[in-house]
Amino acid sequence: MNGWHGKILKVDLERSTITTETLDPKMAKDFIGGRGWAIKYLYENMDPTADALSPENMLIFATGPLTSTPAPTGNRYMVVTKSPLTGAVSNSNSGGEFPTWMKRTGFDLFIFTGKAPRPVYLWVNEEEIEIRDAEHLWGKDVHTSTDILLEETEPKAKVACIGPAGENLALMAAIMNDKHRAAARSGVGAVMGSKNLKGVVVQGKKKPSLFDKEGMRAFSREITKEVASDVKAGSSLHEYGTAYVPQVTNELGILPTRNFQSGQFEGVDGIDGPTLKEKYLIRPKACYRCPIACGRLTKVDDAKYKGEGEGPEYETLSAIGSACGIDNLAAVTKANYVCNEMGLDTITAGMTVATAMEMYEEGLIPEEDIGYPLSFGDPDALIESLKIMAHREGFGHILAEGSYRMAAKYGHPEFSISAKKLEFPGYDPRGAKGMGLLYATSNIGASHMAGDLAYAEVFGVPKKIDPLTIKNKAKLIKHWEDAFAIIDAAGLCVFLSVRYMFNPEIMIAPDNLTQIMNFTTGADYSMESLLEAGERIYNLERMFLVRAGFNKTDDTLPPRMLEEPMPTGPAQGEVVELEDMLSEFYKLRGWDENGIPTPEKLNALGLSEA
Amino acid sequence: MKITLKMLGTYREHLLPKGEKGILEVDVASGTTVGEVLEQFDIPLEHQSVILVNGRTLELDHVLNDNDVIAAFPAMAGG
Numbered sequence: 001m002n003g004w005h006g007k008i009l010k011v012d013l014e015r016s017t018i019t020t021e022t023l024d025p026k027m028a029k030d031f032i033g034g035r036g037w038a039i040k041y042l043y044e045n046m047d048p049t050a051d052a053l054s055p056e057n058m059l060i061f062a063t064g065p066l067t068s069t070p071a072p073t074g075n076r077y078m079v080v081t082k083s084p085l086t087g088a089v090s091n092s093n094s095g096g097e098f099p100t101w102m103k104r105t106g107f108d109l110f111i112f113t114g115k116a117p118r119p120v121y122l123w124v125n126e127e128e129i130e131i132r133d134a135e136h137l138w139g140k141d142v143h144t145s146t147d148i149l150l151e152e153t154e155p156k157a158k159v160a161c162i163g164p165a166g167e168n169l170a171l172m173a174a175i176m177n178d179k180h181r182a183a184a185r186s187g188v189g190a191v192m193g194s195k196n197l198k199g200v201v202v203q204g205k206k207k208p209s210l211f212d213k214e215g216m217r218a219f220s221r222e223i224t225k226e227v228a229s230d231v232k233a234g235s236s237l238h239e240y241g242t243a244y245v246p247q248v249t250n251e252l253g254i255l256p257t258r259n260f261q262s263g264q265f266e267g268v269d270g271i272d273g274p275t276l277k278e279k280y281l282i283r284p285k286a287c288y289r290c291p292i293a294c295g296r297l298t299k300v301d302d303a304k305y306k307g308e309g310e311g312p313e314y315e316t317l318s319a320i321g322s323a324c325g326i327d328n329l330a331a332v333t334k335a336n337y338v339c340n341e342m343g344l345d346t347i348t349a350g351m352t353v354a355t356a357m358e359m360y361e362e363g364l365i366p367e368e369d370i371g372y373p374l375s376f377g378d379p380d381a382l383i384e385s386l387k388i389m390a391h392r393e394g395f396g397h398i399l400a401e402g403s404y405r406m407a408a409k410y411g412h413p414e415f416s417i418s419a420k421k422l423e424f425p426g427y428d429p430r431g432a433k434g435m436g437l438l439y440a441t442s443n444i445g446a447s448h449m450a451g452d453l454a455y456a457e458v459f460g461v462p463k464k465i466d467p468l469t470i471k472n473k474a475k476l477i478k479h480w481e482d483a484f485a486i487i488d489a490a491g492l493c494v495f496l497s498v499r500y501m502f503n504p505e506i507m508i509a510p511d512n513l514t515q516i517m518n519f520t521t522g523a524d525y526s527m528e529s530l531l532e533a534g535e536r537i538y539n540l541e542r543m544f545l546v547r548a549g550f551n552k553t554d555d556t557l558p559p560r561m562l563e564e565p566m567p568t569g570p571a572q573g574e575v576v577e578l579e580d581m582l583s584e585f586y587k588l589r590g591w592d593e594n595g596i597p598t599p600e601k602l603n604a605l606g607l608s609e610a
Numbered sequence: 611m612k613i614t615l616k617m618l619g620t621y622r623e624h625l626l627p628k629g630e631k632g633i634l635e636v637d638v639a640s641g642t643t644v645g646e647v648l649e650q651f652d653i654p655l656e657h658q659s660v661i662l663v664n665g666r667t668l669e670l671d672h673v674l675n676d677n678d679v680i681a682a683f684p685a686m687a688g689g
Contacts, residue, residue, distance in 0.1 A: 464667060
C-alpha cells in the first residue's frame with residue numbers, strides 16, 4: 001500500500017498483550033484513514049451504550065494517509081473514542097511532532113482496549129513494542145512526565161501523555177503531545193486515565209511509500225510556495241498566530257463575553273495578538289514542517305504569572321479571557337500554561353469556569369460551596385479553579401464534570417453554553433448562524449473543528465459570506481462537515497486545507513485534495529468518491545450516536561442562543577433560527593425527521609449493515 | 611464627515627505612521643463609498659480582504675454615513 005502502511009497496532013491493556021493487523025485495501029480507500037478508519041473500528045467493536053470510562057470503551061490514536069508525507073501540514077492525528085463528557089463519539093485532533101513520529105513506527109493506528117491493572121505507558125520503536133510500568137509517573141504533570149518518558153526511552157522520541165486532569169478523570173481532560181499540543185476536546189484524556197494509560201512514546205524511521213513521488217513533490221512545492229508568498233505578503237496567522245482573531249470577532253460582535261452574555265468585550269485590546277507579540281512572544285512555533293507556523297512560543301516574566309510555554313491561541317483567549325471577563329494577558333497566558341501542564345482542554349475548562357462565574361454572580365452557586373469569591377474578571381480565582389478542577393479537590397469535583405452537569409446540579413442547566421454537553425468555542429452563533437447549525441449537529445457536540453464555517457462567515461475563506469443570514473447555511477454545513485471529515489481522515493491541518501486545497505468557486509469541493517490523495521495512495525479517488533467517503537464517515541459517526549441513544553432532541557442549542565437576542569453590537573437583536581435550518585439540513589442529509597439516517601441513505605453509502 | 615478606520619491583523623501597517631494600533635479617524639466628503647476610502651490606503655479590495663462597515667458585511671459601493679466604522683483584515687483561515 002502507498003500512503004497507508006496498512007498496519008494496525010492493537011494493545012489489550014487488561015491482558016497486557018500486543019497484536020498487529022493488516023488492512024483490507026477497499027476498506028482503507030472507503031474510509032480514507034484517521035478519523036474514518038477509527039469510527040469504523042469503534043462502531044464494529046464496541047457497544048455505543050457502554051460507559052465511556054469503563055474498560056469496554058476503546059481508545060484509538062489514528063494517523064491518515066497524508067501524515068508523515070511531504071504534503072504541507074501532513075502532520076495531524078486524531079484521538080477517537082466514546083466521550084465521557086458528551087456520551088457521543090469523540091474525535092480530537094492534534095499536530096506538533098508526535099503524529100509524524102507515530103506514523104513512522106510503521107503503524108497507522110494504535111487501538112487500546114481494556115484497562116491496565118496498574119499505570120502503564122506504551123513504548124513503540126517500530127517492532128520493539130513494550131507496555132511499561134508508569135507507577136512512578138502517576139500524579140506528575142505533562143512536562144515532567146514527558147521529560148522522564150524521553151529519558152527512559154530515547155531522547156529523540158515523541159510523547160503523548162495525560163496530566164493530573166486525565167488521571168483524575170476530569171471530563172475535560174486532554175491528551176497532550178510534545179508538551180504543548182492538545183487533542184483536547186470532549187474528555188479524551190479522561191478515557192486514557194480510566195485505562196491507566198499514562199503515555200504513549202513513539203520512535204521510528206518508516207516513512208510511508210508514495211504512489212507518485214515526483215507528482216507529490218511538485219504539487220507540494222507549489223502549495224508551499226503559495227503559502228510562503230502569503231506569509232511574505234503579511235500573514236496574520238504567521239505574524240500574530242490565531243491571537244489576531246479576538247479583534248475580528250469583537251468587530252463582528254461575536255466574541256464570547258462573560259459566558260456568552262454578549263459579543264463584544266471592552267477589554268479586547270488587552271488580549272489580542274499585537275499585545276501578545278509585543279509583551280510575551282519569543283517566536284512563532286511551527287508544527288513539524290508546517291509553512292504557516294501559527295503556534296506561539298511565549299514567556300511571561302511578571303512575578304505573579306511567571307512561566308514559559310506555548311500559547312495562547314484564539315480559543316484560549318476567548319474561553320479563558322473574554323468569556324471569563326478577563327483582560328489580563330499575563331494571567332490568561334499563565335492559565336494556558338496551567339491547562340497544558342495539567343492536561344486540560346482550555347475551551348471546556350475556561351467555559352466551565354465562565355458558567356460558574358455567572359451562576360456565582362446570580363447567587364445560584366453559593367460561595368461556601370466554592371470556597372472563594374468567583375466573579376467575572378478575577379484572574380486568580382480562575383487559575384485556582386483550573387487547578388482544583390484538574391485535581392478534583394473540593395469544588396473542583398463539580399467543576400471537573402463540565403459546565404452542563406455543574407449547572408444542572410444547581411438546578412439551572414440553561415447556564416451551560418454547550419451543545420451535547422460540549423462547551424461552545426469562540427464564535428457566538430447569534431452573529432454567525434451557520435456556526436449555530438454546526439454546533440447543534442456536530443457529532444462531537446459544539447466544536448468548530450467539525451466543519452468550521454466561521455472561515456467563510458468570519459474570515460472570508462474561501463470567500464466571505466453573510467454571517468447573519470440562514471439562507472443556504474444548511475447546505476453549506478452539510479458540505480463542510482463532510483469535507484472536514486476528509487481533512488481529518490487524511491491527516492491534514494484545516495488551516496491549510498480550506499484555503500489552498502478547496503475550490504472557492506464551488507465552495508469547498510476538494511479538487512486539490514483529490515490530487516494529493518491520489519499522488520500519495522494511488523487509490524484513484526475522484527472528487528465525488530472522496531466527498532462520498534467524507535459523507536460515509538460522517539454518517540457512520542451519526543449511527544454511533546443513534547445507537548448510543550441520541551436523536552433530534554439532542555441537536556439543539558442553549559436557550560440563550562435560541563431565545564435571548566444578542567443585546568448589543570452588529571448582531572444586536574439576533575437569535576439562532578435553528579429549527580428552520582435543522583429541518584432543511586436533515587432533508588439534505590437524507591435523514592428522517594427525527595435525525596436518523598434512512599436505510600436508503602445508509603445503503604447508498606455502503607453502510608447497510610450499520 | 612468623520613469616519614473611523616480599523617485595520618486588523620497585518621493590515622494595521624497600512625495606517626502607519628498616523629494610525630497607531632490600527633485605528634485612524636478620517637474626514638471624507640459626503641457620498642464617499644467604502645471602496646474609495648480603502649483604495650486611498652492601499653487596502654486590497656478583492657477577495658483577499660474582509661471588509662466590514664459597523665461590523666456588517668456590505669458591498670464596496672456602500673455610501674458612508676457620519677461616524678461609520680470601516681474594519682478590514684486579510685482573509686485568512688482563523689481560530
